[in-house]
Amino acid sequence: MPELPEVETIRQDLRHKILNKKIVQVKVYKKTSVGGQSTKFIQALTGNSFRDIDRRGKLMIFRLKHGAQSLLVHLKMTGQLIYRRLVAGSRLYGGDHRLVAGSRLYGGDEREKKGGVEIVAGGHKLSESDIECLPNKHTRIAFAFQDGGELFFNDLRLFGYMKLATAQDVERALKKFGPEPIETPPPARNASRSDSGGSPSPLRRGGKSRPPSIAMEGAGGGFTFAYFSLLFKKRQNTNLKALLLNQELIAGLGNIYVDEVCFAAGVRPNRRVGAVTKLEQKKLFLAIPKILRAALKHRGTTFRNFLDSSGKKGNYTDFLNVYDRDGEKCKKCEEIIKKIKIAGRGTHFCPRCQR
Numbered sequence: 001m002p003e004l005p006e007v008e009t010i011r012q013d014l015r016h017k018i019l020n021k022k023i024v025q026v027k028v029y030k031k032t033s034v035g036g037q038s039t040k041f042i043q044a045l046t047g048n049s050f051r052d053i054d055r056r057g058k059l060m061i062f063r064l065k066h067g068a069q070s071l072l073v074h075l076k077m078t079g080q081l082i083y084r085r086l087v088a089g090s091r092l093y094g095g096d097h098r099l100v101a102g103s104r105l106y107g108g109d110e111r112e113k114k115g116g117v118e119i120v121a122g123g124h125k126l127s128e129s130d131i132e133c134l135p136n137k138h139t140r141i142a143f144a145f146q147d148g149g150e151l152f153f154n155d156l157r158l159f160g161y162m163k164l165a166t167a168q169d170v171e172r173a174l175k176k177f178g179p180e181p182i183e184t185p186p187p188a189r190n191a192s193r194s195d196s197g198g199s200p201s202p203l204r205r206g207g208k209s210r211p212p213s214i215a216m217e218g219a220g221g222g223f224t225f226a227y228f229s230l231l232f233k234k235r236q237n238t239n240l241k242a243l244l245l246n247q248e249l250i251a252g253l254g255n256i257y258v259d260e261v262c263f264a265a266g267v268r269p270n271r272r273v274g275a276v277t278k279l280e281q282k283k284l285f286l287a288i289p290k291i292l293r294a295a296l297k298h299r300g301t302t303f304r305n306f307l308d309s310s311g312k313k314g315n316y317t318d319f320l321n322v323y324d325r326d327g328e329k330c331k332k333c334e335e336i337i338k339k340i341k342i343a344g345r346g347t348h349f350c351p352r353c354q355r
């Protein structure tokens with residue numbers, strides 16, 4: 001499941017592509033993915049545009065330009081968001097809905113830079129075939145924009161959604177999240193204005209790539225050590241993994257980064273919360289923003305982004321110390337990384353580095 005760095009990465013990328021672009025067509029392939037009301041969904045979205053995309057934890061809020069509603073967007077376990085735009089003038093643009101299979105349209109080679117296809121993609125285990133053939137059998141919702149861009153929401157297991165929400169619905173949804181451990185760029189009103197209606201040239205976009213994160217001193221609003229430490233008092237009898245995964249307590253941490261945070265702090269994720277010392281709490285508290293920022297800088301772990309102009313493929317996988325490394329040697333002490341099940345989740349740790 002994508003976590004904070006992955007969702008934030010796709011949010012930032014999509015903002016550059018779809019904000020203020022008129023939606024000319026909406027297709028709902030699976031009613032349940034829009035909460036069951038596809039007619040209402042299509043009516044609210046067609047002719048409208050997204051004025052901004054916000055995020056809280058792993059939930060994205062697509063703000064609509066017209067009408068009071070927003071879209072709540074959650075990728076859950078297997079959701080993918082794939083944007084593509086066949087650049088006008090490209091010979092590849094034949095009006096059909098298939099990219100040329102096997103062609104290296106993305107991945108940073110010359111053809112991509114010269115034109116052809118702009119792609120921004122993120123989500124569950126993206127492979128080249130996910131992007132080459134769209135819509136595919138897992139496509140649940142598709143949007144076509146006036147400038148030729150298209151956005152596909154794919155979801156294998158159907159836990160994800162794009163739901164219309166009133167202001168109260170949004171408010172209610174946001175209340176369920178604990179504080180964010182890091183600051184991410186707030187909606188940049190100026191940037192969105194200059195993005196809107198301007199030239200869709202990929203070259204222009206490439207020239208002004210922004211840093212993925214504005215790391216503010218200290219932590220995000222409300223995520224203080226006093227707050228963090230209090231959680232250990234209130235939830236003494238749960239285990240550390242369950243505590244850190246709880247979105248109502250801390251927004252955005254998931255399986256990957258909880259394991260990495262515990263490794264960085266030298267604490268086993270199956271420890272009873274009440275037995276975690278103050279010093280260990282401090283180490284955990286400092287590790288959380290540090291690891292999230294590093295992951296964000298590398299554009300996350302599960303997302304692969306194929307950018308139009310820079311061609312950079314972000315991936316934090318090489319930096320993982322324990323997650324998905326069971327049976328391999330610890331990078332620090334060479335002990336074999338173990339995998340156990342805690343809080344219903346596969347959990348990785350080093351038996352020597354973590355106590």
Ligand SMILES: [Zn+2]
Pocket residue numbers: 330331332333334335350351352353354
């Ligand atoms: Zn170790």
